[in-house]
Amino acid sequence: MWRLLYILVQILFIVGIFGFLFWNAVNATDNEGKNVFAILQEQPKRWHFLVGAFFAQLLGLSLTIIRWRWLVLTLGLEISRREAFRLGFLGYVLQLILLGPVGGDAVKAAIFAKRNPNNMSKAVASIFIDRFIGLVVMFLCAAFFILYTGFHSLTHPTALFFTYLTFALTVAALLGSAIVFHPFFSKGYIERMIEKIPLCGKLFSSFVQALLRYREHTRVLLKCCFITIFVHLSFGLSLYWAAIGLFTSVPDLLEHIMIHSIANLTAMLPIAVGPYELVLDQLYQLEGIYQLQEKMITGMGFVVSLMYRLTTIFVAIAAIAFYYAAKRK
Numbered sequence: 001m002w003r004l005l006y007i008l009v010q011i012l013f014i015v016g017i018f019g020f021l022f023w024n025a026v027n028a029t030d031n032e033g034k035n036v037f038a039i040l041q042e043q044p045k046r047w048h049f050l051v052g053a054f055f056a057q058l059l060g061l062s063l064t065i066i067r068w069r070w071l072v073l074t075l076g077l078e079i080s081r082r083e084a085f086r087l088g089f090l091g092y093v094l095q096l097i098l099l100g101p102v103g104g105d106a107v108k109a110a111i112f113a114k115r116n117p118n119n120m121s122k123a124v125a126s127i128f129i130d131r132f133i134g135l136v137v138m139f140l141c142a143a144f145f146i147l148y149t150g151f152h153s154l155t156h157p158t159a160l161f162f163t164y165l166t167f168a169l170t171v172a173a174l175l176g177s178a179i180v181f182h183p184f185f186s187k188g189y190i191e192r193m194i195e196k197i198p199l200c201g202k203l204f205s206s207f208v209q210a211l212l213r214y215r216e217h218t219r220v221l222l223k224c225c226f227i228t229i230f231v232h233l234s235f236g237l238s239l240y241w242a243a244i245g246l247f248t249s250v251p252d253l254l255e256h257i258m259i260h261s262i263a264n265l266t267a268m269l270p271i272a273v274g275p276y277e278l279v280l281d282q283l284y285q286l287e288g289i290y291q292l293q294e295k296m297i298t299g300m301g302f303v304v305s306l307m308y309r310l311t312t313i314f315v316a317i318a319a320i321a322f323y324y325a326a327k328r329k
Helices: 002-027 034-044 047-074 081-115 117-148 157-180 183-187 189-195 201-216 218-246 253-268 275-285 300-328
Strands: none
Touching: 002 034, 002 275, 002 300, 034 300, 047 081, 047 117, 047 218, 081 117, 081 218, 081 300, 117 157, 117 201, 117 218, 117 253, 157 253, 157 275, 201 218, 218 253, 218 300, 253 275, 275 300
């Protein structure tokens, strides 16, 4: 019953966000009295960019799966490329159907741990460190592009909020990474403290031991961080191509990468869709953020986010097709 109530609350939350964004888009008009949907209908669609948005997003997803497989192999576990892509695509699909990124990772971890009963802690640790690397690099990319594009110089309250939030998360992630790699952790103090926890102490201790084994593989971690940069660039490119496929006057590529990096901070929330679209729409509306001669049309960010979300659905359909095709083989 609690699970059903949680899903119901999520659905109401998502409907509320999209209803709010749609209402704003319908009721706001430009100087000629047109709203964003009328402008969208008039402008020619550049389908090759929309198709490119699909492949850019598919590339980003594939790179995340390759990164996770590297982390799995580093701990001495066996997993084929086909199986890695099957589980990776499954987790991606599940995170789109109300489970969110955390839920998708949890299901993937459960399946992979079940197939490695003697190394469950390692299986879960590989997914945890994979998500951690993705978040740390995402914070760094967002902070870098905030500085590079001059977003940090804006005095608008929304811009200041996202700037300070991004910088705070980046500093916290870097400090956390530095603490984990501190020699204090290599002496086993943490594992012995965790083992004393009643009922689940030994299980958590084995998980921490598996997690800390990555300190011995700095080269692999750096390689994973490097490939993650291209993951975020691919998703930012997908958002940019979705935008220019619909509208002729949009922010440039670097600004879209920055927008995606900031909006993607919502991936930490346990909800599949909604917050990303809300943040992206707000970033589109910030006056003075883009080097455009005219002000952005209210609702344009919402429309672009819908196209980007539609692209994720097509990627999910391709992922489902691969999942069942690989299962037959």
